[in-house]
Amino acid sequence: MGKKFTETHQVVYYECDTTGKMRLPMMINCVIKSSEEQSDALGRDKSFISKYGLTWVITHYDIQVSRFPKNGEQIAITTEAVSYNKYFCYRNFWIHDNEGKECAKIESVFVLMGIDTRKLASVPEEIIAPFESEKIMKIKRSPKIVAPSGSQSLNYRVRFADIDGNSHVNNSRYFEWMLDVLGYDFLTSHNLQQVSIKFDKEVEYGNEIESYWDLIEEEEVVSRHQIKIGNQLCAEACMKWTK
Amino acid sequence: MGKKFTETHQVVYYECDTTGKMRLPMMINCVIKSSEEQSDALGRDKSFISKYGLTWVITHYDIQVSRFPKNGEQIAITTEAVSYNKYFCYRNFWIHDNEGKECAKIESVFVLMGIDTRKLASVPEEIIAPFESEKIMKIKRSPKIVAPSGSQSLNYRVRFADIDGNSHVNNSRYFEWMLDVLGYDFLTSHNLQQVSIKFDKEVEYGNEIESYWDLIEEEEVVSRHQIKIGNQLCAEACMKWTK
Numbered sequence: 348m349g350k351k352f353t354e355t356h357q358v359v360y361y362e363c364d365t366t367g368k369m370r371l372p373m374m375i376n377c378v379i380k381s382s383e384e385q386s387d388a389l390g391r392d393k394s395f396i397s398k399y400g401l402t403w404v405i406t407h408y409d410i411q412v413s414r415f416p417k418n419g420e421q422i423a424i425t426t427e428a429v430s431y432n433k434y435f436c437y438r439n440f441w442i443h444d445n446e447g448k449e450c451a452k453i454e455s456v457f458v459l460m461g462i463d464t465r466k467l468a469s470v471p472e473e474i475i476a477p478f479e480s481e482k483i484m485k486i487k488r489s490p491k492i493v494a495p496s497g498s499q500s501l502n503y504r505v506r507f508a509d510i511d512g513n514s515h516v517n518n519s520r521y522f523e524w525m526l527d528v529l530g531y532d533f534l535t536s537h538n539l540q541q542v543s544i545k546f547d548k549e550v551e552y553g554n555e556i557e558s559y560w561d562l563i564e565e566e567e568v569v570s571r572h573q574i575k576i577g578n579q580l581c582a583e584a585c586m587k588w589t590k
Numbered sequence: 591m592g593k594k595f596t597e598t599h600q601v602v603y604y605e606c607d608t609t610g611k612m613r614l615p616m617m618i619n620c621v622i623k624s625s626e627e628q629s630d631a632l633g634r635d636k637s638f639i640s641k642y643g644l645t646w647v648i649t650h651y652d653i654q655v656s657r658f659p660k661n662g663e664q665i666a667i668t669t670e671a672v673s674y675n676k677y678f679c680y681r682n683f684w685i686h687d688n689e690g691k692e693c694a695k696i697e698s699v700f701v702l703m704g705i706d707t708r709k710l711a712s713v714p715e716e717i718i719a720p721f722e723s724e725k726i727m728k729i730k731r732s733p734k735i736v737a738p739s740g741s742q743s744l745n746y747r748v749r750f751a752d753i754d755g756n757s758h759v760n761n762s763r764y765f766e767w768m769l770d771v772l773g774y775d776f777l778t779s780h781n782l783q784q785v786s787i788k789f790d791k792e793v794e795y796g797n798e799i800e801s802y803w804d805l806i807e808e809e810e811v812v813s814r815h816q817i818k819i820g821n822q823l824c825a826e827a828c829m830k831w832t833k
Binding site for chain 2: 359361365370372376379380418501504506507508510511512514519523527529530531534552553
């Protein structure tokens with residue numbers, strides 16, 4: 348298994364929603380920060396990766412939430428670059444509270460993209476070695492994500508603040524677009540328990556996206572999501588909720 | 591003068607724009623956090639204020655920026671509740687870099703609003719005393735803000751994530767709406783040096799706002815802004831820029 352890295356974080360008010368719980372996009376921002384800090388500590392920061400003409404991009408998250416941390420709470424964020432194959436790097440994150448209880452576990456898939464080509468590149472040994480991840484042959488299959496039925500959607504114009512250092516919309520913003528369509532009443536009366544999200548295509552400044560969704564309220568409450576530009580699928584997700 | 595309170599903060603990637611500089615809304619979030627921590631330390635946290643049926647609301651900022659801190663930089667945030675009169679509390683913030691150089695100075699006006707009435711209330715001695723602010727009779731006049739000419743605007747739908755613990759759009763979001771209209775090319779080629787902003791009316795979930803602006807590029811580069819719902823003015827600002 349790979350090297351683990353842990354840092355503590357105090358949840359602050361502007362990371363929380365109106366109910367005082369940490370927002371999912373902010374949780375993702377914080378865990379990604381922990382992976383950047385591990386990379387820095389191992390001499391594999393962005394400037395090292397960019398010497399290869401490459402940058403890290405995330406293609407998948409599978410998120411299990413026991414509970415979202417609250418405003419003011421001290422949490423521990425742990426990350427581990429578990430394994431990798433020719434193209435895909437599998438990294439896990441855990442969030443624990445002060446009593447050592449797990450708040451969330453996040454499994455993710457990282458790939459390397461050519462900064463100029465915007466294409467998938469194979470993983471150089473020099474980049475991955477210090478993380479001591481296990482080299483595997485298998486490509487992990489993520490759970491299949493079913494498209495929302497119907498054509499219920501809201502449109503969002505990409506904002507300047509959505510664009511990150513990779514010159515595209517930051518991963519965490521897709522969650523904003525997907526969650527926001529569900530509305531205030533739903534979001535303040537349901538708890539998000541599980542998310543599978545797949546990023547298919549970069550979204551850039553100047554784009555206007557449609558956030559499609561449907562909601563199935565049977566034994567389980569499930570929302571299904573797609574982010575599209577015209578007919579082009581950019582991201583898709585499935586979320587499970589409890590009341 | 592009032593008691594001063596200082597805390598350090600490390601600027602992280604998700605607080606920065608695509609150029610790696612701290613974004614104004616995040617700078618505001620961080621300074622407000624420092625005032626909340628001072629209030630907590632002095633036994634005047636939100637729960638204490640809410641016993642009076644009141645909550646703090648900000649009506650003005652005058653912001654001077656020497657430079658925006660960069661991703662990864664360590665900064666010191668200092669706040670002081672300088673003075674107050676019957677209705678208005680004047681609080682300053684400073685951001686300094688590691689060498690003690692001032693990055694920004696922010697003057698602000700806080701008022702107390704009835705949680706149920708949503709109306710301005712006078713400042714109880716019990717709330718303000720621990721800050722050791724000077725009691726003054728004078729009401730400070732902020733610089734007059736001139737409206738943008740013309741009717742150039744973009745509309746923004748209030749999102750769930752815009753709503754804070756006060757059940758209205760958080761102050762920092764108005765900056766997002768005002769800055770975003772200026773566009774990628776302008777924002778990546780100009781430095782914001784000065785902002786005067788006045789908040790006139792709360793914006794709530796379900797609202798759709800228009801962000802009006804104009805841009806004067808003479809000796810000085812000045813942008814003028816209004817946030818409106820229909821004919822109702824919600825906020826207005828003037829910003830000065832250098833290339």
